[in-house]
Amino acid sequence: MAVGLSTRFLIALLSLVRAFGVWAAFYGCSDSFVGPQFLEGFTLEAIKDPTHGRVNYVDAATAQKLNLTYATEDRFIARADSTTVLDPDGLGRNSFRMQSKREYGNGVMVFNINHIPEGCGTWPAVWSYSEPWPTKGEIDVVEGVNNQPYSQGTLHTLPICNMTEKRWQKGSTINTNCDYSVNFNAGCGVAYSSRRSFGPGFNANGGGWYAVERTDEFIKIWFWDRDDVFVPPEVRFGADFIVTDFWGKPEAFFPNTMCDIEELFGDHNIIINLTFCGDWAGNAYLGSGCPVQLTNSTSIATCEDYVNNNPEAFENAYFDFSWVKVYA
Ligand SMILES: *[C@@H]1O[C@H](CO)[C@@H](O)[C@H](O)[C@H]1NC(C)=O
Numbered sequence: 001m002a003v004g005l006s007t008r009f010l011i012a013l014l015s016l017v018r019a020f021g022v023w024a025a026f027y028g029c030s031d032s033f034v035g036p037q038f039l040e041g042f043t044l045e046a047i048k049d050p051t052h053g054r055v056n057y058v059d060a061a062t063a064q065k066l067n068l069t070y071a072t073e074d075r076f077i078a079r080a081d082s083t084t085v086l087d088p089d090g091l092g093r094n095s096f097r098m099q100s101k102r103e104y105g106n107g108v109m110v111f112n113i114n115h116i117p118e119g120c121g122t123w124p125a126v127w128s129y130s131e132p133w134p135t136k137g138e139i140d141v142v143e144g145v146n147n148q149p150y151s152q153g154t155l156h157t158l159p160i161c162n163m164t165e166k167r168w169q170k171g172s173t174i175n176t177n178c179d180y181s182v183n184f185n186a187g188c189g190v191a192y193s194s195r196r197s198f199g200p201g202f203n204a205n206g207g208g209w210y211a212v213e214r215t216d217e218f219i220k221i222w223f224w225d226r227d228d229v230f231v232p233p234e235v236r237f238g239a240d241f242i243v244t245d246f247w248g249k250p251e252a253f254f255p256n257t258m259c260d261i262e263e264l265f266g267d268h269n270i271i272i273n274l275t276f277c278g279d280w281a282g283n284a285y286l287g288s289g290c291p292v293q294l295t296n297s298t299s300i301a302t303c304e305d306y307v308n309n310n311p312e313a314f315e316n317a318y319f320d321f322s323w324v325k326v327y328a
């Protein structure tokens with residue numbers, strides 16, 4: 001009762017505030033996933049990886065049977081197989097691709113993550129898009145390969161969508177053209193400044209919070225690690241209402257100055273997936289500092305060999321979420 005009343009009061013108050021244009025960026029929570037709600041709100045898609053990963057995405061029943069997905073009241077874990085040596089001619093390593101049942105447009109998503117998959121050959125991602133790709137755009141919020149020390153944020157769109165090199169962001173620009181049809185679909189990526197935003201560095205520090213805000217004018221991505229004293233309290237506590245105006249400089253900032261965001265982005269599903277090798281992790285494997293197994297004096301093992309033969313190397317290839325919240 002008391003909660004309902006104060007919620008209604010807050011909505012009324014904040015609509016008033018919004019009407020007067022005091023805070024442009026006020027949002028209320030429209031969806032929240034905690035513990036078992038991940039299994040209700042997401043589908044596990046047993047499909048082929050279009051980026052050619054050494055992966056076998058399993059369905060929900062298989063994932064539960066193999067304990068690849070696991071929920072407690074306040075935690076949700078999704079992992080890859082870490083016990084099976086693979087037949088090089090058979091299927092890839094069992095893993096997951098979770099897709100939200102609902103689609104979301106403008107608004108904010110906050111991801112409270114305790115652990116991100118790590119290990120050589122891993123390519124985990126938290127991102128959003130919808131079919132048919134790329135007509136409604138793609139926003140990669142968390143992504144990286146082979147234990148690299150920072151995560152990347154990237155847009156992939158139809159032409160024309162360009163970014164300038166220097167923007168109001170903490171991260172550094174990797175590419176400025178978001179058009180999927182150029183640069184082999186590299187997209188317009190930003191490397192986050194925080195060395196705690198991915199892989200072992202993220203995990204050693206207990207993870208943190210990722211947030212993405214999308215409006216017709218811009219897309220912003222923030223990251224705060226677990227010890228960051230500047231994490232906004234409403235992010236830390238997963239509040240019912242948030243005001244992004246005070247969240248400070250984002251890691252990645254994509255304005256609509258040379259990119260019609262309203263036109264190029266549609267409603268999106270949230271995707272959380274973990275693949276191995278493939279177009280990015282596989283090509284970047286040599287030179288990533290990952291083990292190169294000399295099986296004999298003449299042949300150098302590839303990323304695929306490593307993934308096939310070293311199941312125990314994937315014991316830490318798992319996501320552990322406290323929650324995901326969506327605001328509109
Ligand atoms: C899963 O993850 C990678 C990394 O983001 C992505 O490029 C790939 O297309 C994804 N695979 C599927 C089937 O979603």
Ligand SMILES: *[C@@H]1O[C@H](CO)[C@@H](O)[C@H](O)[C@H]1NC(C)=O
Binds near residue numbers: 067070077
């Ligand atoms: C399933 O996985 C969870 C978390 O990864 C673990 O705590 C639990 O003991 C596992 N259950 C079984 C039956 O192995």
Ligand SMILES: *[C@@H]1O[C@H](CO)[C@@H](O)[C@H](O)[C@H]1NC(C)=O
Binds near residue numbers: 160
């Ligand atoms: C913007 O993108 C288009 C299409 O991808 C490209 O042809 C053009 O050169 C880009 N313009 C600038 C200023 O980068």
Ligand SMILES: *[C@@H]1O[C@H](CO)[C@@H](O)[C@H](O)[C@H]1NC(C)=O
Binds near residue numbers: 295298299
């Ligand atoms: C080395 O390994 C490759 C691939 O595993 C194999 O084709 C080749 O015959 C091996 N060479 C020797 C000398 O054992």
